[in-house]
Amino acid sequence: xxxxxxxxxxxxxxxxxxxxxxxxxxxxxxxxxxxxxxxxxxxxxxxxxxxxxxxxxxxxxxxxxxxxxxxxxxxxxxxxxxxxxxxxxxxxxxxxxxxxxx
Numbered sequence: 689x690x691x692x693x694x695x696x697x698x699x700x701x702x703x704x705x706x707x708x709x710x711x712x713x714x715x716x717x718x719x720x721x722x723x724x725x726x727x728x729x730x731x732x733x734x735x736x737x738x739x740x741x742x743x744x745x746x747x748x749x750x751x752x753x754x755x756x757x758x759x760x761x762x763x764x765x766x767x768x769x770x771x772x773x774x775x776x777x778x779x780x781x782x783x784x785x786x787x788x789x790x
Contacts, residue, residue, distance in 0.1 A: 702750040703731035703774035757789040
């Protein structure tokens with residue numbers, strides 16, 4: 689799956705907290721330590737494996753659990769805000785979920 693730079697920025701913001709991703713996915717039957725290791729690896733080198741159930745779950749969690757838009761450091765001009773919201777919308781469409789923008 690090819691992501692735009694802004695979409696990748698949104699995803700990587702969540703990948704910074706791999707333990708939070710692991711806690712969420714642990715409820716879905718994934719191993720906590722394996723999720724942390726994979727999320728950390730994705731943060732360093734974002735290469736998704738399309739046939740990996742874990743990769744798809746991590747990516748979905750990066751959208752569903754996103755705190756990117758609640759982080760004050762990402763707010764600037766109105767034009768940039770619109771571009772970021774558009775990136776969130778297209779990212780959600782690619783992944784099949786919605787990016788948390790609240």
